[in-house]
Amino acid sequence: MSDPDPQLVAAAEIRARIDTTKPHSARFWNYFVGGKDNYEIDREIGDHIKEIFPGLVDVALTSRHFLGRAVGYLVEDQGIRQFLDIGTGLPTADNTHEVAQRLAPDARIVYVDNDPMVLAHARALLTSTPEGKTAYLDADLYDPDAILKAAEGTLDFSQPVALMILNTLGHVADYEQARGLVSRIMDGLPAGSHLVISDSTSTSEGMIAASDAYNSSGAVPYYVRSVEEIGGFFEGLELVEPGIVPVTKWRPEAGGSPAADIAVDAYGGVGRKLS
Template sequence: MSENQVPARVGISARIDTTRPHSARFWNYFVGGKDNYEVDREVGDQIKAFFPGLVDVAVAGRQFLRRSVSHLVQERGIRQFLDIGTGLPTADNTHQVAQAIAPDARIVYVDNDPLVLTHARALLTSTPEGVTDYIDADLYRPDVILAEAAKTLDFERPVALMLLGILGHAGDFAQARDVVRALMDGLPSGSLLVVYDGTRTSEGMIAAEKAYIESGAVPYYVREPREIETLFDGLSMIEPGFVRLSEWYPDADSATVAADVDAFGGVGVKA
């Protein structure tokens, strides 16, 4: 599938449930997007009323995407990205950040969410020099993801695997860790793992997790930072390591969120 060919998907709109909160729409609301429904805003407002820090997590996550991609392109010479759990397009998507610096960058997005599929054309835009492609696949099929991504990405050169705010949806974290390991095993030496997720680092975040799950949405589980950090076992961490998002190469935008934001992330390199 090229950047100009998005197949028709019959019945996608019928698969979109607007009666329950949806994680991509919920997060879209928190970062100022317009692709959300009243049910998403209601739950968002309910949680913001007792824990406004969750907005900081959403904003800090978007900032981390921008800073990490910029760093990898500028400082590490990375030109290939495999972004799993794409979510809804807002500002500063992976391909926009990478191709603004290196127009020849190649990006493959992966998701299997029916709502995200309806926005595929918005995602599948690219500079003439680069490529942006999209795969409809499940995180738990690393074999399918790697086989499809290899049609666009050159697996003889390093690839940055992006898993941003997505692994909280994994009920079995050990299984998710195995999937991440399988994905990294399929990528060449010099490839990188970029991860962030919400963390159990405040009572407010734990209460927000409970309220979100009780809303009827697909659960999102916040975990201890040390558990998430095990995803990087066997990789060499780029400084400053696995830290709060506010501490990872902070810039002027970082000051717009709380320094103690309840989200940690980092970047590791495969030998």
């Protein structure tokens, strides 16, 4: 009797980890940005939250656009060619590697997530230009040392790296712990590296109500934070202009964009490590 195919075994293990009885943030967010990699339970809570706070759809879409502008700035203005993207989520249009390698084909990207659904779709992320490289780590934000060690297989830590953590830190309930995790990763990156963060914020009653509804759904809770708390993640870094602002206001496209006028409960920023 032949040994089982390792790929089939791995696929079965991934399927066993996917729980379709509770909403999940990656699938929920995928539904909000128009993706198809979600289940009925995700769409149900999504539709419920749309009734409570329709603005969360704008948060999802404009946060994605912020990612594209931040990556573009880092590649074109700062010469960054390496990205460590933690909390990858499910692939949609203009993922980090697509934006970066479109501008710099030699860019290298490491995606990090511990969600089984994201892992199942990793092949969609693991495309790369011949000059660059894209890799995926099945790893946990709560173990930053393991992330850094594994990422060394793709990234050169003697050169600057952009750490991307978008719409992810809200899953860490304790704020000081979240700050500590970010600091530990940035400590492992060289001078000239950058930190990019965006997250939903407690800047309206609607967003707070939406967060409460999501956290009551059985999903892993997601805690919205104040703008000041978002800014705290950048302590010790040099903030890039215009600082910590609504994601629609962070370096909007030249010539203006209708989205730049949307008031959203999501703030983001980019910080540079000087030493």
